[in-house]
Amino acid sequence: MKTILIWLLLCLIWGTTWIFIKVGLEDLPPMAFASARFLLGVVILYFVIRFQKIELPKTAKAWRLIALTGVLQFSVNYSTVFWAEQHITSGLAAVLQATITVFGLVLAWFFLPNERITKLKIFAVVVGIVGVAVIFIDQLKVQSSMAFLACVGIVIGSYAAAQASILVKAKAGGIHPASLLFCQMICGLPAIVIYSLIAEGNPLNYNWSLRAVICVLYLTVAGTVAAFWLYYWLLGKIESTKAMMISLVTPLIAVVIGAVVLGESLPAQTGIGGLLIIGSIGLIVFRKKVNHIGTENT
DSSP states (O other): OHHHHHHHHHHHHHHHHHHHHHHHTTTSOHHHHHHHHHHHHHHHHHHHHHHHTOOOOOSHHHHHHHHHHHIIIIIIIIHHHHHHTTTSOHHHHHHHHTTHHHHHHHHHHHHOTTOOOOHHHHHHHHHHHHHHHHHTGGGOOOOSHHHHHHHHHHHHHHHHHHHHHHHHHHHOTTSOHHHHHHHHHHHHHHHHHHHHHHHHOOGGGSOOOHHHHHHHHHHHIIIIIIHHHHHHHHHTTSOHHHHHTHHHHHHHHHHHHHHHHSOOOOOTTHHHHHHHHHHHHHHHTSOOEEOTTSOEEO
16 A cells, blocks of 8 residues: 555656646746756755665666666666756657656566566556657657657656666665765766756856746755655666656646646547546556465555
8 A cells, every 4th residue: 555655646746747847947947957957956865865864775787777767767768858848748749758658668678577568467567658648649740850859758768767767777786775876966967967067057057036946946855866766766666667657647747737727728639548547557557466375455
């Protein structure tokens, strides 16, 4: 039950981050926005680790894993997403990001011997991605070469995020989630910060409005520190495919919240797409398994 509650909480947190990103980007340039979010996250985690006396990784092997997953998760994934959304619609980006589940399914086959590709998993993932595509069907247009490159960038970022998650589950089980996240961001942030300073200029010249600050704070505390901490804990408890199915639910939540909070129009086909997504989640995440002595467990 605890894992299900954490799974649902992560859907809610990451589903609400979209609206804060959208509002914050009205005042802040994209890479600077991401840099501020993660730099503040590093500061918060530093004090948490010091206060709770959480151990940092000590071996070169652990740091190599952290450096690789940090670059994949934060340098590659977030930089491609923020860059790509300047050239394609958020709906198209959401559909392409849903391929995280596809990459996760395949990568788990190679890195996690206990997680095998099954017909049910393939069917559920396809249904979920179709559900996301149905919701954003009006935005699925590629009208220029830059838009095409942006689509490629999103897919590359999705692969990076999936690969990072699979490696964390396969090899980082002994590292505390807070320590793992803290060290990952230290390794993954320099590329984002350097690019931001070069391409977007002096941070002191940005429009640091009250709403921009609120957006940064929410994305840092809830969308980064709390969410990734819980996500890494969850990865250690359930199959990676189940964990990554979160990426199918967050676009649905984002659309609904956008309609309620910002007054955005709710696509007529949201109900159909939502049912497909919920159905796919039910097949994988909430499906009951029967063990060898006949008792049921979730």
